[in-house]
Amino acid sequence: MKGPLFYSKILLFGEYGIIKDSKGLSIPYNFYKGALKSDKVLSETAKRSNENLRRFITYLESVDTSLVTFDIESFKKHVDTGMYFDSSIPQGYGVGSSGALVAAIYDKYAHDKITVLENLTRDKLLKLKTIFSAMESFFHGKSSGLDPLNSYLSIPILINSKDNIEATGIPAQQSEGKGAVFLLDSGSVGETAPMVSIFMEKMKQEGFRNMIKNQFIKHTDACVDDFLKGDIKSLFHNTKKLSKIVLNHFKPMIPEQFHKLWKTGIETNDYYLKLCGSGGGGYILGFTQDIEKARRTLSGHKLEVVYNF
Template identity: 75%
Template sequence: MKGPLFYAKILLFGEYGIIKDSKGLAIPYNTYQGALKKSKNLSEVSKKSNENLKKYFDYLVGLETTLVTFRLVEFKKDIEEGMYFDSSIPQGYGVGSSGALVASIYDKYADDKITVLENLTRDKLLKLKQIFSKMESFFHGKSSGLDPLNSYLSLPILINSKDNLEATGIPSQKEGKGAVFLLDSEIIGETEPMVTIFMNKMKNEGFRKMIDEDFAKYTDACIDDFLHGNMKSLFGNVKHLSKVVLDNFKPMIPTAFHKVWQKGIDSNDYYLKLCGSGGGGYILGFTENFEKTKKILKDYKLELVYRF
């Protein structure tokens, strides 16, 4: 048995903002993927995954929802026969490792599942997101459902607000000098503590005002520029966003990267932003000259996401 592949995702814009109902743009990232597999002889890693699936099965048994039903007897039997999730997606890196797992389980065991092949109306997208939110809450305590949705559909998704999503197209990649890239912090981040810090900060009126006025404004402008291919304007807005994040989200940025972050803003060679909840994992970068940026950041591991 080998299930279909489900890809990692990258939230290009909108981290934390989508919790507060501003815009977001998520794209599939097919460098990393995962699939359900079965084996009689499990390696240590596969055995751990199999044990985690047992815990997840227990969670689904107790899940109270009228949105979806699962073929749980079949799921349990497969786990007993040595099923595991074979994944190259790094965990705690903000690229949706649990999202791909959730997508694969919905795909295999959900009754009357919504498929990519049908006409994906806004209502269907919203229903999928709600189902995935409940399914993924097992991993993070609270989930928007966006990671599994992106992984399941393998399409760029534009989040206009909590209740308004659409599958979207992004400009095709060009062989230009510019790039979106990932910078590996080589630290594993955890979503839940970061979200807790954010929620506590949201109790502060000044912080809320900054989110509503600055963070949301630049995030929305970046998404608009990116989708319309306005690269010149995009870099101006990403610079503003990078500054806002450095000034207001310091706990989410590993301390070792504060200077590197500031250096990008000062030199205009590259701009950094959070990738997912932060606290470690990947940091997302934007540059108009990827070759030059690679030399400047030669001490770090960079991965190319998108060229323009």
């Protein structure tokens, strides 16, 4: 059994902000992917995935049936005969490894599923997001449902607010362009749940709440608008502001060895770094107007270009 492929995603803008109703923009990243597969003899990795799916079945049996129901019998049978999620998506890297798995399970086992081919109204998108949020909470404790949504639809998603999301188009890439969005490998795995806990704890402080509302969300929203309009000058102006705010207020989410690199980017304007997902490890997202200059300043680090301006 070789299921359809589900891709990783990148939340370009909106990390943490979307929890508090900022805008967000999520795009599929086809470099990494996963699919459901079955083998008679399982490798150690496949065995772990198979056991994980078994636990996931138990969890799905407790999901509100008015929201979604699954063909649990077939799911159990397939897991018993060696099904696992065969994936190249790195776990704990902020690129949606659990999102792709959730999308694959919904696609294969959900009853009355909303398909990619139908007219995706805002109501249908919100229903899918709610279903995926309930499903993915098994992995993170609390999930927005956006990662699986992106992986399932494989199109860019614009988040206007919690209850207002839409499929969107993004400006075509300039393959010859010097500007780029890139991923920087921190070399360590990040855990979502502890990072979200730190954020929620910080939100209890009035000063932090005001900063989120008056600075962080303001520049996040501006970045989303700039990116969609293709206003590169304004985009880099706002990304620099965002990078500064994150360095000043989200230090625990930035792996320590990257604090200096983060600051260097802001001081030299060679690149600006921001969180990719919840942070704490995994990938860091970078924006540069000159990718070769960024590579030189960040020599010794692995850069993966995901989008060219």
